[in-house]
Amino acid sequence: MSHTLIAPSILAADFANLQRDIEMINASEADWFHIDIMDGVFVPNISFGMPVLKAISKHATKTVDVHLMIVDPDRYIQTFADLGANILTVHIEACTHLHRTLQAIKAAGMKAGVALNPHTSIALLEDTIKDIDLVCLMSVNPGFGGQKFIDNTYDKVRALKKLINEKGASTQIEIDGGVTNKNAKQLADAGADVLVAGSYVFGAENPTQTVADLKKLLS
Ligand code: DX5
Ligand code: ZN
Secondary structure: OOOEEEEEEEOOOHHHHHHHHHHHHHHHHOOOOOEEEEEEEOOOOOOOOOOHHHHHHHOOEEEEEEEOOOHHHHHHHHHHOOOOOEEEEEEEEHHHHHHHHHHHHHHHOOOEEEEEOOOHHHHHHOOOOOHHOOOEEEEEOOOOOOOOOOOOOOOHHHHHHHHHHHHOOOEEEEOOOOOOOOOOHHHHHOOOEEEEEHHHHHHHOOOHHHHHHHHHOOO
8 A cells, every 4th residue: 555656647748848757757766657559540639759768768767557548559559669668558448469468568579468458348358358458447538638537446446456466466457547636546545556647646735745745635
């Protein structure tokens, strides 16, 4: 419970001051960088692509956690490895051959993550959970920052934690979307290991202090 990680989402950073914001996170108590890649097809928004990720990786001194909201992610696994991703998360809804995709991510030297949309049941992970390093439970419909947290997520975290324990897996649980100081503790208590926070951190007057406050809340 005391080791819940915080992963600020760069989607909410100031892209005109990207290096400044990355260095701010480097110097903060945050644990990971969460990087959202959207293709305008899998989700109704386009975020940024490879050149921007390359620039982020150049300055980031913490784990680079890349969340792909794209169709056909298999095409870009090696590219994201070369761009400095440490964890590569694909959406289960975008993978026809999930097991093969997970093996390919690991073969490229990254940790393998699987993201689930709010409507997707964790039961779909029963046969692959031992091969998954990270499950990202979407607590909003993916595509945009600043949306409202979906309360059903608490039940999902508990059910996923149960599945992980039953199968003897060592998978980490990440929550993505609408995380604030109002739900962080309850999510950690339910079994979450990593909390992504975008607008709550970067929209704050003092993001560094906001991260520190979140960490304190979770300690
Ligand atoms: C949503 C993205 C999230 C987003 C979270 O599609 O996957 O990572 O940046 O932003 P907030 O914390 O503002 O909901
Ligand atoms: Zn994300």
